[in-house]
Amino acid sequence: MKKTNYKYELHHLNGNTYYIDGPTNCGLYKLNDTDVCLIDCGTKEDGMIIYELLKNNNLRLKYIILTHSHADHSGGCIYLEKMTGCTIIASKVERAFLTDTKLDIGFLYGGYPLDEYDNHLMHTDEPSDILSLSHIPQGLRSFSLPGHHYQMIGIRTADDVYFVADTLGSKNLVDSQHILLIYDVDGYLRSLDYVESLDGKIIVPAHSDVTMDIKDVVKVNRNQINMIIDIILTFLEIEHTAEELTAYIFEYYDLKITYNKYMLISTTMRSYLSYLSNSGKIKNYFKNNKLVFLTVEAFNDKF
Numbered sequence: 001m002k003k004t005n006y007k008y009e010l011h012h013l014n015g016n017t018y019y020i021d022g023p024t025n026c027g028l029y030k031l032n033d034t035d036v037c038l039i040d041c042g043t044k045e046d047g048m049i050i051y052e053l054l055k056n057n058n059l060r061l062k063y064i065i066l067t068h069s070h071a072d073h074s075g076g077c078i079y080l081e082k083m084t085g086c087t088i089i090a091s092k093v094e095r096a097f098l099t100d101t102k103l104d105i106g107f108l109y110g111g112y113p114l115d116e117y118d119n120h121l122m123h124t125d126e127p128s129d130i131l132s133l134s135h136i137p138q139g140l141r142s143f144s145l146p147g148h149h150y151q152m153i154g155i156r157t158a159d160d161v162y163f164v165a166d167t168l169g170s171k172n173l174v175d176s177q178h179i180l181l182i183y184d185v186d187g188y189l190r191s192l193d194y195v196e197s198l199d200g201k202i203i204v205p206a207h208s209d210v211t212m213d214i215k216d217v218v219k220v221n222r223n224q225i226n227m228i229i230d231i232i233l234t235f236l237e238i239e240h241t242a243e244e245l246t247a248y249i250f251e252y253y254d255l256k257i258t259y260n261k262y263m264l265i266s267t268t269m270r271s272y273l274s275y276l277s278n279s280g281k282i283k284n285y286f287k288n289n290k291l292v293f294l295t296v297e298a299f300n301d302k303f
């Protein structure tokens with residue numbers, strides 16, 4: 001998951017477009033000689049480092065565009081807003097998630113969360129005021145990147161650089177985590193196709209190296225999804241509940257269970273089950289008041 005030695009340096013990409021490396025790669029677009037717009041701002045700790053970086057480069061932060069509400073992208077915005085008075089911008093649904101820390105945990109858990117869940121897992125604080133995408137400054141354009149979170153966006157700069165947030169993870173991230181958080185599997189696959197179609201452009205993923213050759217890392221991510229689908233389809237040759245599938249995945253990948261890990265994997269498994277059922281690859285039905293899932297072949301043999 002971790003790249004070695006984050007330097008938090010400002011790297012020039014093209015024209016007025018830069019990025020700051022870190023656990024979450026953040027974009028920086030120069031609006032003029034002094035004013036800049038950030039694309040994501042990392043965690044609170046990252047935000048503090050980025051503030052110093054901007055100060056040392058005599059850059060004035062005017063805007064932060066948040067690709068989505070997760071804490072590793074948005075956690076620094078309260079600090080940066082407080083220090084600079086910058087304007088924060090996000091999509092409609094992500095704004096809602098950002099303004100209530102319980103909302104995302106309730107969304108992932110599927111009900112009022114247990115006290116054991118970490119409310120700060122996905123968010124840190126509540127920003128005061130977040131504006132809509134119609135306030136994105138000139139030179140930048142948002143585009144939809146469904147899949148990872150409810151209404152995640154990417155940003156294209158006038159210099160033809162694409163910031164694609166959490167559309168994909170690095171090979172290391174995929175190999176070490178196995179299951180990346182997905183809300184909408186169909187949307188995720190479409191976003192991967194879109195990012196692949198940008199091959200040859202400068203692409204900045206949040207958690208993978210900046211590249212003009214994105215094809216290989218797209219392939220790693222797509223293959224992993226297809227592998228998870230195969231694992232699920234094999235498991236569902238016998239009927240199982242979503243809860244049983246989650247337990248199986250923990251066992252399969254030998255993952256250490258924690259409340260937060262359980263929440264992230266169980267919500268992602270439910271998304272996979274919906275995708276497979278909605279696309280006709282598995283059947284779902286009630287048995288003994290439990291919702292169970294079974295492959296179409298096994299279902300046809302059985303009924």
Ligand SMILES: [Zn+2]
Nearest residue numbers: 068070148166
């Ligand atoms: Zn995320």
